[in-house]
Amino acid sequence: MSRVVIIGAGQAGASLAIKLRGLGHEGPITLLGSEEALPYQRPPLSKKYLLGEMEVDRLHLRPRSFYEERRIELRHGVAVTSIDRAGKTVTLDDGTSLPYDQLALTTGAEPLRLPARLGGELPGTYTVRTLRDVDAMAPEFVEGRRVLIVGGGYIGLEAAAVAASRGLQVTLVEMAERILQRVAAPETSSYFRELHRGHGVDIREGVGVASLAGEGRVATAALSDGTVLETDFVVVGVGVRPATGLAEAAGLAIDNGIRVDARGRTSDPSIFAAGDCTSFPFRGQRVRLESVPNAIDQAEATAAAMLGSDKDYVARPWFWSDQYDVKLQIAGLNAGYDQTVVRPGARAGALSVWYYRGSELLAVDAMNDPRSYMTGKRWIAGGFSPPPTVVSDPQCDLKSLAAPGSPGAAPTAPRGG
Amino acid sequence: MPRITYIEHDGTEHTVEVGNGLSVMEGARDNDIPGIEADCGGACACATCHVHVDPSWIDKIPAKDDAEADMLDFAAAPISGTSRLACQIRVADHLDGLIVRMPETQG
Numbered sequence: 382m383s384r385v386v387i388i389g390a391g392q393a394g395a396s397l398a399i400k401l402r403g404l405g406h407e408g409p410i411t412l413l414g415s416e417e418a419l420p421y422q423r424p425p426l427s428k429k430y431l432l433g434e435m436e437v438d439r440l441h442l443r444p445r446s447f448y449e450e451r452r453i454e455l456r457h458g459v460a461v462t463s464i465d466r467a468g469k470t471v472t473l474d475d476g477t478s479l480p481y482d483q484l485a486l487t488t489g490a491e492p493l494r495l496p497a498r499l500g501g502e503l504p505g506t507y508t509v510r511t512l513r514d515v516d517a518m519a520p521e522f523v524e525g526r527r528v529l530i531v532g533g534g535y536i537g538l539e540a541a542a543v544a545a546s547r548g549l550q551v552t553l554v555e556m557a558e559r560i561l562q563r564v565a566a567p568e569t570s571s572y573f574r575e576l577h578r579g580h581g582v583d584i585r586e587g588v589g590v591a592s593l594a595g596e597g598r599v600a601t602a603a604l605s606d607g608t609v610l611e612t613d614f615v616v617v618g619v620g621v622r623p624a625t626g627l628a629e630a631a632g633l634a635i636d637n638g639i640r641v642d643a644r645g646r647t648s649d650p651s652i653f654a655a656g657d658c659t660s661f662p663f664r665g666q667r668v669r670l671e672s673v674p675n676a677i678d679q680a681e682a683t684a685a686a687m688l689g690s691d692k693d694y695v696a697r698p699w700f701w702s703d704q705y706d707v708k709l710q711i712a713g714l715n716a717g718y719d720q721t722v723v724r725p726g727a728r729a730g731a732l733s734v735w736y737y738r739g740s741e742l743l744a745v746d747a748m749n750d751p752r753s754y755m756t757g758k759r760w761i762a763g764g765f766s767p768p769p770t771v772v773s774d775p776q777c778d779l780k781s782l783a784a785p786g787s788p789g790a791a792p793t794a795p796r797g798g
Numbered sequence: 799m800p801r802i803t804y805i806e807h808d809g810t811e812h813t814v815e816v817g818n819g820l821s822v823m824e825g826a827r828d829n830d831i832p833g834i835e836a837d838c839g840g841a842c843a844c845a846t847c848h849v850h851v852d853p854s855w856i857d858k859i860p861a862k863d864d865a866e867a868d869m870l871d872f873a874a875a876p877i878s879g880t881s882r883l884a885c886q887i888r889v890a891d892h893l894d895g896l897i898v899r900m901p902e903t904q905g
Contacts, residue, residue: 424838424839425839439820439840442827444828447828673838674838678837699844701838701841701843703841708841708865749865751845751865751868752868755845755868755869755871755872780872
């Protein structure tokens with residue numbers, strides 16, 4: 382019986398392990414996690430959990446008994462120090478080693494920090510990735526205190542929303558010309574800029590942090606425009622890098638993440654990878670997605686491939702973010718767009734931004750507009766691109782554009798691998 | 799603990815105990831009941847935890863909000879008058895005995 386070792390007990394690792402058992406794999410499965418907690422959902426960390434509206438137990442993907450009943454051996458708080466591909470073993474930080482027949486890398490991503498020489502390691506400076514990160518910063522979120530948020534991506538904006546909702550004085554700096562510049566069109570950036578300003582967040586775009594300083598703890602931030610800000614703490618959300626260290630040291634091919642094919646195979650036939658740590662083929666490009674839905678679907682497809690499936694993983698990217706009372710849902714990937722159209726939604730504050738390359742619909746950002754999101758997601762998956770002028774007409778009923786059975790209707794194929 | 803009965807589209811029934819305060823979706827997930835996917839983990843973001851609440855129970859559950867209604871309107875399987883997203887139904891003592899049926903697909 383094949384022995385499977387999975388390195389990384391986040392969403393991808395847990396999904397992969399559970400799917401292997403679900404598909405009938407009977408050999409040993411060991412899931413190794415460097416964190417102490419049971420595998421848990423990360424998205425609520427910067428949303429409901431940080432707001433104090435969700436208890437830690439509800440973050441867990443499954444109760445402990447679930448893994449025990451399925452003979453998935455969970456080992457927490459252990460780090461893998463190396464992979465011996467020739468001997469097919471992994472070595473742990475306690476000096477022991479584990480043999481494998483098949484290895485899966487679901488190592489996720491690591492948050493970028495400000496460099497230590499710029500004060501990035503000062504106490505009172507936090508990143509947002511793990512339960513431990515968020516538990517450490519949560520006591521800082523006290524009404525009236527001042528927080529500086531570095532980075533106007535989704536993580537920074539979500540942290541800003543939590544802080545502002547809890548009555549903190551929030552300043553957010555974004556080095557690029559506008560917030561969300563890397564991931565969204567100007568229309569979406571504007572929507573969120575207005576939303577945050579309406580909640581009292583001081584958003585400064587085109588401004589970076591030159592350095593942080595303080596005696597034993599962060600107290601001031603020197604900004605790139607020469608301003609010096611006093612602050613009580615700092616949250617850094619300036620992106621992540623894929624956790625490829627082990628794979629690199631083992632000599633696996635790396636290409637903006639661990640390079641895998643559409644079945645999760647790395648350059649070593651016994652080693653697979655899935656989730657945020659990988660780059661994989663998508664519509665003729667190679668992409669790396671930082672997203673839970675992809676972690677689940679890619680991990681499940683990879684589990685099937687490990688058991689011999691010859692089915693390729695076809696990603697259907699989607700994302701969401703919660704800020705104040707706004708839910709953003711994104712379908713598709715907008716990379717390479719050359720045109721956007723805006724569609725007002727039915728409800729107050731509802732808006733969607735549709736991304737096209739030529740006449741091809743690539744993606745939609747839907748703010749408090751689930752109808753646009755759900756429609757767009759289906760259309761993109763089905764390869765259906767209604768003309769931009771039709772989409773932007775608020776009088777046009779989206780549902781009427783694609784009849785059941787047409788390319789715009791719900792795909793009937795079973796999902797996953 | 800309240801007992802919830804989940805009925806798969808093929809008629810397979812699962813009756814399990816679900817703690818107060820958890821959602822009907824979480825009850826299915828923790829007991830590995832097929833037919834509910836819940837990719838977003840309960841954020842009302844994905845519409846893959848669609849269930850048909852047994853009509854005798856629908857009045858005991860708080861009404862859906864606009865966002866849930868819109869998501870359901872575009873769920874992968876046809877909806878009924880008692881369709882709900884299981885992540886939005888909180889389990890409590892007065893729901894002991896609740897019956898929900900899963901649709902053919904979650905998309």
